[in-house]
Amino acid sequence: MTDTALILIDVQRGFDDPSWGKRNNPDAEANTARLLDAWTGPLVLVRHDSTEPGSPLRPGQDGNRFKPELDRAEPDLVFAKDVNSAFHGEVDLDAWLKARGITDIVLAGIQTNMCVETTARVGGNLGYRVRVVLDATFTFDLEGLTADELSRATVANLRGGGFAEIVSTDDVL
Template identity: 90%
Template sequence: MTDTVLILIDVQRGFDDPSWGRRNNPGAEANIARLVDSWTGPLVLVRHDSTEPGSPLRPGQDGNRFKAELDRADADLVFAKEVNSAFHGEIDLDVWLRARGVTHIVLAGIQTNMCVETTARVGGNLGYRVEVVLDATFTFDLEDLTADELTRATATNLRGGGFAEIVSTRDVLQRGRVLAADR
């Protein structure tokens, strides 16, 4: 599975701040932890360093730190970004991936319809095979759409637009067990 990397996006404590509003998928963190515990390939952790005054995701704030589910992660690369796409951070992620022969990226994290979706779209445009582990993401209600509606729209946009496959944590874990058994 060396051509495949797991990228965990913005799994940060600041998203627990009540100012974000109502979220969906309360099991996302447990699924992220299951992915971290079972993943045997390269692992990338991306952190959002907000430039917005008052944001709980600003550097120096406790909310900028990764959530406890990542405490045991043995990451190959950790870097920050200030925009939605992990491909536009302080590291040139495309160059890093290509230098390692990565052709397949598996994405999970926060927010489903923001940074996860944007990273999936850019990754698809760059020619990567992209999978989004939808049950290992969450988002918040936005304007007149619920978090669940936004998640469904993201899945439809990514799948229907040919940017990414939508998978579950169980799909990823089962594939990992099959690969391990074949070794």
């Protein structure tokens, strides 16, 4: 699987802050840990460095740190971003992947309908085979929609738009 990279997006402690509201998929972190434990290919960790003054994801805050499930990770690349797509961060992810002959990406992380979906869309546009491990993502209620509704919308957007395949942790393992 050296032509496939696992990209874990924004798996950060700041998303445990109650200010985010009600979340879905309480098993997301456990599934992320399962992926990480079994993964043998290239591993990329992406961190969201918020520029918002009160955000728990701001650099220097405890919430900016990765969640404990990633403590044992041995990533090939770690970098930060301050926008939704991991392809628009401190590192040119597209160039990094192409330089290593990586054609497929497996995505997991936080939030399903924000940074994970945006990264999947950009990755699909760039020609990667993208798989989103839905049960290793979660999101929060937003704008009158539940987190589960937003996750279902992400599935419809990514599948319907031809951006990504939706898979489970068991599918990947």
